[in-house]
Amino acid sequence: MLMWGINVSIIKILVEHFTPVTITACRIFAAAITVFLTLGILGKVRWPRHNEWIYIVGGAFLSVVGHHYFLSEGLSKTTAANGGLILGLGPLLTAILSMALLKQRPTKIRLLGFLLGGAGVSFTVLAGSGGVTAASTGDFNVFLSILSQALSFIVIKKAAETLDPRLLTGYMLLIGSVILFLISLWKEPWGLESLTNGSPAVWTAFFFSAILATALGHMVYNRAIGQIGAAEASIFLNLNTFFSLIGASLFLGEAILPAHFIGLLLIVPGVLLGSGSLEEWMLRQRRKLQQR
Structure with missing residues (x-):
């Protein structure tokens, strides 16, 4: 996170x-190469079975093409602080989708969490930006980004039953980068020329993003989804929101407004309630009392 x-x-x-789109395609491709090199050293690379390709292609479109396309487009039109806060909806969206697709009925505690989390993100983005009229298309693109990622978590959890999530990550990144590159050729015909604009510092940032954040970050997180579940793993996405605010302040000089903190005060309990963490803690305490 x-x-x-x-x-x-x-x-x-x-x-x-x-x-x-062009730089995103390049970044994802570099991440894919990193994943396969890492898994090759570990001896974990194999050719997927026929039925596993469905999850790989579906995950590539959702987790890579949809998530990273809308994220890069959105961040080109809104602030990193707003983007990070909208990404804070990830846990709640994942929990909602998990219950909807698994036909699980949400409890009153989880419903309260959804309301708190949604209110927190909405308040922070709208009030922190200066009101409803200031909400940009960039904000909406970032929301589509996190929605695509939340859907991909469900696919990853299902695929993890037979396929190593780390290997799944590599195939998704590779296929997704190719699709993004084809989109960039259509949408940004001058995109390859823009790659000459980067300074050494910018390219250092590129490789940090590709190797550490995208490649290793997704390998670790997707493995966690396979081990503990989509909704359970998504609770930690709330930390992503916190670190994105800190990063926006430190690296971009963006102001952290009082509205951001008020929003976080709503998001944190919303995630704890909506993701079922509080209910799980209460259940564990009840079991401890029964064992005494």
Whole structure:
């Protein structure tokens, strides 16, 4: 979450120096190469089975193409602080989708969490930006980004039953980078020329984003989804929101407004309630009392 939070500011820097889709395709491709090199050393690379390709392609479109396309487009039109706070909806969206797709009925505690989290993000983005009229298309693109990622978590959890999530990550990144590159050729025909605009510092940021945040970050997180579940793993995305705010302040000089902190005060309990963490803690305490 630390790397992903800082990565929001780094992506903001990258899309200001290069065309958004082209640099995203290059970044994802570099991440894919990193994943396969790492898994090759570990002896974990194999050719997927026929039925596993469905999850790989679906995950590539959701987790890579949809998430990273809308994220880069969104951050080119809004602030890193706003982007990070909207990404804070990830846990709640994942919990909602998990319950909807698994036909689970949400409890009253979880419903309260959804309301608190949604109110926190809405308040922070709108009030922190100066009101409803200041909400930009960039904010909406970032929301589509986190919605795509939340859907991908469900796919990853299902695929993890037979396929190593780390290997799944590599295939998704590779396929997704190719699709993004084809989109960039259509949407940004001058995109490859923009790659000459980067300074050594900007390219250093690029490789940090590709290798640490995107490659290793997704490998670790997708493995966690396979081990503990989509909704359970998504609770930690709340830390992404916190670190993205800190990163925006440190690296981009963006102001942290009082509205941001008020929003976080709503988001944190919203995530704890909506993701079922509080209910799980209460259940554990009840079991301890029964065992005494």
